[in-house]
Amino acid sequence: MDEEQLRGATIRDVDLSGTRFVGVVAEHLEITGEFDRLEVNGVDVVPLVAAELDRRHPERARLRPTTTAGYTEAFTLLEQLWAGTVDRARGLDPALLHERVDDEWSFTETLRHLVFATESWIGRVVQGVPSPWHPLSLPWEQMAPTPGVPSDRDARPGLEEVLELRSSRQAWVHDALDGLPDAALTEVRTVPDGPGWPPAGKQVPVAHALDIVINEEWWHRQYAERDLTALIHRQEQT
Template sequence: MADFIGDELRGSRFERVDLSGAEFRASDLSGARFRGVGMSGVVMRGVELVNVDIHGEITNVTINGVDIGPLINAELDRRHPGRVKMRPTTPAGFRDAWDIVERLWEGTVQRAHRLDPALLHESVDGEWSFVETLRHLVFATDAWVRRAVLGDPAPWDPLDLPWDEMPDTPGIPRDRKVRPSLDTVLELRRDRMSTVREVLDGLTDESLDGHTQPIEVPGWPPPSRSYPVRECLLCILNEEWEHRLYAERDLAALEARNP
């Protein structure tokens, strides 16, 4: 353990650092940026939380005695009526949810096509570009559907893009410098989305309640484990839903920047 008392650490960068159990007292975190960090079990007392922007999984978060998780979910459901459909419980519900995903993404892609193709490789506020977002969704499908559900130990395409904080894993590509065209990535996306459609079309109550077969080859999700099929498919719906909202947000910024 190390103590930093009265030290000037302004502008410091902490990456892949274990700060679990750390204690911050009379510290200034103004302007700090957190990305891909685990904050489960964090306790804050006497904090000033003003002009803060948080995006993430909010569960069992109590502020001034109020659990804000249900409030946030209710408001998001109100803003996005299709969001509640992303929590299906039956095979038919999963198919309906995928119908919504396909329809919404079609509109988002049409919006992207109206921009200068070069802008689709631009990052907004440090987030993935539009093309990188699509590449990440290819990776998510390869991981949770083609590998976990369908049992392909190494389903990766060279354009697959894992999330930034994922440790480098043998066999999984991560090329942040390549700049494929939108059409190239969309062709790959159509292939992966059709795979999800085939899986959902064949889904039954029995298979939905089943578990995947363990895979011993290194990759993602981690090997030597079995996963509930239901959770794998819910993961894909969540990835598709959330990343489309991020993409829409960033496309709006690009449009404003380049009318």
């Protein structure tokens, strides 16, 4: 693109690998996503951003475990952090828990997606369950419709129903870690046959699957906290 005007644009869920922005001007530029390298005026800012996130959120240091005990501690910490977030959500009108902020997932959609993430990487990969899905599980929005994998985007379950489901899937994590030797973290598991995510036959190290769920849990809580602040303000204005 040359001399295009993108002022005020929102670019969502795109792969920009290898993209170069040259001679661009931005009074304000907001980027969220995952980056191996992000070079701004010749400086890779990824390590700088990671260090700043660690400063703002000291718990992140405990979310990079290398032992089974460390993973158990990390998931327990995430559960404690989420408990505070859920307490904030309980103060909202239940209808607001289904509302989106800036077209991001609603609070209940976020919890349903975390159920799907746990089913995918713990149930399907670590525990080897071919079809671990609950009907309320919610894949990411760009996932193509897949027979055998639920994707009911019109469902409006109550908070307690979703929390009960989520609690059952959080228990899967602890069950998977219970008695798991440290050496097993480097084992490579083959995703079983059947439709779903990750694709059947994919080779996934156990630690990698656990790390993905930790990453999903931490980031989606950040987004949920951000959006709850907006929803609380919205409720106070009515």
